[in-house]
Amino acid sequence: MVYDICVIGGGINGVGVAREAVLRGLSVCLLEKDDLASHTSQWSSKLIHGGLRYLEHYAFGLVAASLAERERLLKIAPHLIKPLAFLIPHETHMRPKWLLRAGLFLYDHLSLTKGVAMSLPKSYAVNIGEDWGLLNKFQQGFVYSDAQVDDARLVVTTAKSAAKEGATILTRSAFVSAQRQQDHWLIQQQHGELKARHVVNTTGPWVAEVAHSFGLEAKIKHVQGSHIIVPKLHARPEAMLLQNADGRIVFVMPYQEQYSLIGTTDNPVSEYHAPKISEQEIEYLLDLVNAYIAKPLRRSDIIHSYSGVRPLYDEGNKQAQALSRDFVIKQAEYSTHLFGGKITTYRESSEQLLDSLSAHFPHLGKSRSAEQVLLGGAYTAKELTLKTAQWAQQYGLPLEEIKQIAARQGSDTEQFIANDRGACYAPGLYEKELRHMYSHEWARSAEDVLWRRSKIGLQLQAEEKDNPGQKEQFSQAIQQYLEAQA
Secondary structure, eight states, X not given: OEEEEEEEOOSHHHHHHHHHHHHTTOOEEEEOSSSTTOSGGGXXXXXXXXXXXXXXXXXXXXXXXXXXXXXXXXXXXXXXXXXXXXXXXXXXXXXXXXXXXXXXXXXXXXXXXXXXXXXXXXXXXXXXXXXXXXXXXXXXXXXXXXXXXXXXXXXXXXXXXXXXXXXXXXXXXXXXEEEEETTEEEEEEXXXXXXXXXXXXXXXXXHHHHHHHTTOOOXXXXXXXXXXXXXXXXXXXXXXEXXXXXXXXXXXXXXXXXXXXXXOOOEEOSOOSSOOOOHXXXXXXXXXXXXXXXXXXXXXXXXXXXXXXXXEEOOSSOOGGGSOOSEEEEEETTEEEEEEOOGGGHHHHHHHHHHTTTTTOTTOOOOOTTTSOOTTOSSOHHHHHHHHHHHHHHHXXXXXHHHHHHHHHGGGTHHHHSTTOOOEEETTEEHHXXXXXXXXXXXXXHHIIIIIIOSHHHHHHHTTTTSTTHXXXXXXXXXXXXXXXX
């Protein structure tokens, strides 16, 4: 078989291209050298947002497009993407009130320039009470709307949706080389070879290296973004956007109900294969948050931390913070290479990339990716909330467990919690869903399951002090089960 397209890279951009292509009538194979979402795509800020801070760099087009995409993604993945309100405490020595008001007014309305109305609440001024957990000097602020996403789960679900339409997804199958033969590429991968008429390179931090093998020279800047996770800082459901004296901002977001996620940093790096948070980044995040909150955070409060490297297209000698987060599409001979971008615009970049291939594939259909919901997205967020309560009563499971499963599987949840769900392999993870993770979600290790197919790993890590050895026990049981399926 000769595929129309071979996609190299199984992050959000790669699976987005695979889904877009197969929905438009092309045959697709995707190669990922490790697990889906095992690099940059699982280490994001977990936001689907317009990028409020990009307005200061006059990136109005990027913000407008991102806000429009936010609306589309809320509709096609309501189980994975949830509205989230953000408080901006007013800091008198930084951005003045008039500037914040003007920026938020633009933010509320820019999506209209793309023909998409905003469904989320518009911004408003607010008096800050004690329940925010902030220092007394912060009395006033503004609240605006964006959305939060389970990033790795979005990658896996997009890949599942592509596979259901006919795409071939090959994980742990590293791209080795490609040789042009008449009307197709002969592609060597870790476990054999395949043929494809066109190659799409979505390898994130490795994009320039892979592009070089197809004769395309390009420069990117690797920028590391790091986050820390701590016990929840306040009881309110809103997140916070905190301003720093250096002009940067940091988010403090509710995460997995029990925690707060704090980030991100923006540091140029030369090492991008196995990024780790630095001592300087930890100090930066703690110092910034402690300048706002009433009860200071200590290093010992950190439950977990992570770092991801973003490959930003090199536009010259700009500082990392000023580099565009927009995507750039470059063509070489029978190959297309995607640079930069962010999780919010993955669907738009996939659509534009496929549009650029219309001359190669005259039978290319129209884009349907903004209308067709992802697997598990058949219920609205409100409908899914009602369903979880019904399922908990019907099947006699704790509501919190049902909510965890529904956050992963959405409208498909019931098939995993019926009476034949099997043994429990971790809190809220039963054999039937674990088997599905192996057979339909490409999970091959306990890490795949605990950190990318679910976020149970974070829960186990947080409980390790009170239950030493529990994390290892669950991990070993899951690993043994997966190996037995092979």
